Amino acid sequence: MTALAVVQLLIYLGVIVALAKPLGLYMARVYEGRSCGLDRVLGPVERLLYRASGVKAGEEMNWTQYAIAMLLFNFLGFLVLYMLQRLQGVLLANPQHLSAVAPDLAFNTAISFVTNTNWQNYSGEQTMSYLTQMFGLGVQNFVSAASGMAVLAALIRGIVRRTASTLGNFWVDLVRSTLYILLPLSLLLALALVSQGVVQTFSSYKKVPLVEPTVVDQPKLDASGSPIKDAQGNPVTEKATVKEQTLALGPVASQIAIKQLGTNGGGFYNTNSAHPFENSTPISNFLEVVAIPLISAALCLTFGQMVRDRRQGWAILAAMVAIYLVAAVVVVSTEQHGNPLLTKLGADQRASATQSGGNMEGKEVRFGPAASALWAATTTGTSNGSVNSMHDSFTPLGGLVPMLMMQLGEVVFGGVGCGLYGMLAFVIVAVFIAGLMVGRTPEYLGKKIGAFEMKMASLVILIPPAAVLLGTAVAVATSTGQAGASNPGAHGFSQILYAFSSASNNNGSAFAGINGNTQFYNFTLGLAMFFGRFWTKIPILAIAGSLAAKKLTPAGAGTLATHTPLFVVLLIGTIVLVAALTFIPALSLGPIVEHLQMLAAAR
Amino acid sequence: MNSQIRPALVLLVALHVLTGLIYPLAVTGIAQVVWHDKANGSVLVAEGKAVGSSLIGQPFSAQGYFWSRPSATSPVPYDASASTGSNLGPTNPALAAAVRDRISALRAADPGLTGPVPVDLVTTSGSGLDPDISVAAGLIQVPRVAAARGLSPDRVRALVLSQAEGRTLGVLGEPRVNVLALNLALDRVRP
Numbered sequence: 001m002t003a004l005a006v007v008q009l010l011i012y013l014g015v016i017v018a019l020a021k022p023l024g025l026y027m028a029r030v031y032e033g034r035s036c037g038l039d040r041v042l043g044p045v046e047r048l049l050y051r052a053s054g055v056k057a058g059e060e061m062n063w064t065q066y067a068i069a070m071l072l073f074n075f076l077g078f079l080v081l082y083m084l085q086r087l088q089g090v091l092l093a094n095p096q097h098l099s100a101v102a103p104d105l106a107f108n109t110a111i112s113f114v115t116n117t118n119w120q121n122y123s124g125e126q127t128m129s130y131l132t133q134m135f136g137l138g139v140q141n142f143v144s145a146a147s148g149m150a151v152l153a154a155l156i157r158g159i160v161r162r163t164a165s166t167l168g169n170f171w172v173d174l175v176r177s178t179l180y181i182l183l184p185l186s187l188l189l190a191l192a193l194v195s196q197g198v199v200q201t202f203s204s205y206k207k208v209p210l211v212e213p214t215v216v217d218q219p220k221l222d223a224s225g226s227p228i229k230d231a232q233g234n235p236v237t238e239k240a241t242v243k244e245q246t247l248a249l250g251p252v253a254s255q256i257a258i259k260q261l262g263t264n265g266g267g268f269y270n271t272n273s274a275h276p277f278e279n280s281t282p283i284s285n286f287l288e289v290v291a292i293p294l295i296s297a298a299l300c301l302t303f304g305q306m307v308r309d310r311r312q313g314w315a316i317l318a319a320m321v322a323i324y325l326v327a328a329v330v331v332v333s334t335e336q337h338g339n340p341l342l343t344k345l346g347a348d349q350r351a352s353a354t355q356s357g358g359n360m361e362g363k364e365v366r367f368g369p370a371a372s373a374l375w376a377a378t379t380t381g382t383s384n385g386s387v388n389s390m391h392d393s394f395t396p397l398g399g400l401v402p403m404l405m406m407q408l409g410e411v412v413f414g415g416v417g418c419g420l421y422g423m424l425a426f427v428i429v430a431v432f433i434a435g436l437m438v439g440r441t442p443e444y445l446g447k448k449i450g451a452f453e454m455k456m457a458s459l460v461i462l463i464p465p466a467a468v469l470l471g472t473a474v475a476v477a478t479s480t481g482q483a484g485a486s487n488p489g490a491h492g493f494s495q496i497l498y499a500f501s502s503a504s505n506n507n508g509s510a511f512a513g514i515n516g517n518t519q520f521y522n523f524t525l526g527l528a529m530f531f532g533r534f535w536t537k538i539p540i541l542a543i544a545g546s547l548a549a550k551k552l553t554p555a556g557a558g559t560l561a562t563h564t565p566l567f568v569v570l571l572i573g574t575i576v577l578v579a580a581l582t583f584i585p586a587l588s589l590g591p592i593v594e595h596l597q598m599l600a601a602a603r
Numbered sequence: 604m605n606s607q608i609r610p611a612l613v614l615l616v617a618l619h620v621l622t623g624l625i626y627p628l629a630v631t632g633i634a635q636v637v638w639h640d641k642a643n644g645s646v647l648v649a650e651g652k653a654v655g656s657s658l659i660g661q662p663f664s665a666q667g668y669f670w671s672r673p674s675a676t677s678p679v680p681y682d683a684s685a686s687t688g689s690n691l692g693p694t695n696p697a698l699a700a701a702v703r704d705r706i707s708a709l710r711a712a713d714p715g716l717t718g719p720v721p722v723d724l725v726t727t728s729g730s731g732l733d734p735d736i737s738v739a740a741g742l743i744q745v746p747r748v749a750a751a752r753g754l755s756p757d758r759v760r761a762l763v764l765s766q767a768e769g770r771t772l773g774v775l776g777e778p779r780v781n782v783l784a785l786n787l788a789l790d791r792v793r794p
Contacts (some may be wrong), residue, residue, distance in 0.1 A: 004770070007774055011774065045621075049614065049617050049757065052617065053609060053613035053614050053617070054609050054610060054613070069766070072607055072608070076615050077615060080615065080619070081734045118621050123685065125685065126684070133794055134623055134624075134627045135623035135624065138622065138626075138627065139618065139619050139620075139623040140621055142624070145619055155725055175614065178618060178621070179621075182622075183622065183626060186626065189631060190630045190634075191630065191637075194630070194634040194641055194642050195632075195637075195638055196641070197641045197657075197658050198644065199641075199642055200631050201643050201644075202631060203643070205684055206644055208653045208654065208655050209653070209655070211654060211655065211661055211668075211786060211787065212662070212668060212786075214664065214679070214680065216679050217678060218679070237678075245681060245682070245683050246683045246684040247646075247659060247683045247684070248683060248685075249644055251630070253619050253630060254627040254630040257626070257630075269686050269730075270685070270687055271686040271687060271729055271730040271732075274686075274728070275686050275730045275732065276658040276730060276732055276733075276734060277659070280645075280658050281771070282770070283771055283775065285776070317656065338722065341694065342725075344697060344724070345703050345706060346720060347721075347722040347725050347726070348718075348720060348722055348739070349617070352739065353778065354738035354739040354742065354778055355721050355738065355739035355777070355778065356778070357722060359693070359722075360722045361689065361691065361698060362655050362690070362727070362728070362729045362783075363728065364729050364730065364733050365728070365736060365777060365779045366641070366776050366779055367776065367777065371775070371776065371777075387729070390688035390689070390729045392688070392690040392691070393688065393689065393690060393691055393692065393693065393698075394693070396694070413723070441650055463638055487690075487691065487692035487695050491692035491694060491695065492692075494692075495692075504666040511690070511692075512688065512690050513689075513690030515766065548654065554726060594692070594693070594694055596691045598693060
């Protein structure tokens, strides 16, 4: 790591932690139904929404009612998003006259955005109309994030309450998350991004002349517009002089702001935040990468505040930061070190005053390896999945870390809401293990952890890895699955493993060379996203309901303190152990063997 | 469950209007007034005509222009309506072959170029639209460009350095040169 990369990392973490506390305390007010300041302006809107929808804000739900409301809302959102894509050809705000999205792709994309994954088997600027982007994908960016935050709020209430049957009201949590947290932050970030050059317009794509016209081999088309093929079936090409460039525009900044803040990650453009119109300068890059873990980190302190013991929130945040730090240092170092195979060919990858050096394939010069690698560790730890460089072209170990960060279960900051509730599932397992070691009934924050909580926490922790490994196994065992890999050898396997790791853990980033827009991948990855999201949310709500009903057990001399460094280490150990036992065999077949092959070839 | 259908439907519609219409329209309204040029693609204008975007790279292959990074968009390089990276893995033989060809092409265009070549100049960017090259990648092209234009290398080197941009606040980003801006500046230089 260069000295500047170290400084960048420290500034970055400093900003996150500094912002987490005030935002976390603010969000605690939002979820406790107290006045948060913004309600003086937006209160009338909130009350209007309740009146129109017949929601009584004081009327609470038990855990099954809460789960049904959440599932119903998400299912209806899925239907709307699916229909929007299928009908975009005849709807408004489609200046490029893009046609309907194919059924299997629309299915995959709708699940992807409703589950907060934002896996993208399409190229945004060539597939989705402005209407689909902002009124379909953009809306799910908000409400899928708000759904995750709502479930977390319900879980925290379950921990706090004693002998209670209800967890709050899903509709209230949904509305308040959107109105008081996501919308105001997105508005600020969107405008800041525009000030850096991120585009925001409804006009159609703009043509500009090239300074030097360029000659290319273009596929020759017949009268109907399909490519002509020669006797061997290869496309026939012809020389053409290209004199113009078409700049794809759109309402980008508004969507990018919520894409980062809501840990969604779905790009307006195919290349996501590597695209200069989506992430134009080092400043826009810093704002975006700060926005990715911001709410998730702050929610740890919301939790601490709501359980009236802030140390509990800091302890969880400390565990997240510690894992993040190790991951970031490894990726930054390997990417800065570069690809020895290219050094051998005569490429200069050393950092100097005039160049960043490092592994620059798939990276932008304005970001370089340090800011790209930092982003990669963040986006995969948080279930965001947006990228500012192409992970597919990372060095083998540089690509291993993002994959592992997803496989940890998206708890290193994690998605908004889901990161912390996933982490709390690990906390339950950690206190259980500690209880086994000392022979006492495990308890957390005054609640006894029983067999039911352990079963549910195990489901939360084990369902995503099961989906990763089963999905990967099916894909590599079938010819349709194998056909998706675009790189040969071990890296091709890594592409498939990465895809299922990303989908099952609702991340959304990719080793993007994989050809995912096939019926096979649209369907299997769609299922993986569905299981990874909802089959963890439901057990979490079940835990919440069970904990809420329990009495408070006063802390005794033998109670394990859950805010100490010792517990933080135990928690980290639990997370790492589960992932290591589950994934080291698979990782050995992909990035680890590729790393060894690379070293051998570079000799 | 029946009692949840009305809130689900009404809130679904209301949140679509709020986050899918009012929010993006509000951002667009403010952006178009306050940052009009940036919101519309940072288009550069020379002598009253648009000549490209300062944020989007263009392909250059003439001896007398600074070359941009290779682009993975296909079949037209720097196709700003179809961004893409190469997504070649680090050990993919196609990556090594492409880098070897690009180094050969640079050396063929400038026989004086024998040492290592800055890595960004022989690898494709993430977007395929990278507007920048590293300062090192600009400096290494100076002899070729100067010879083709009949300018002194010192003058061309000074031009590269005058167009170079450092790290923002000394920490963020990397040292770089915007290729389109550099070549437009080059076209304004009279021998």
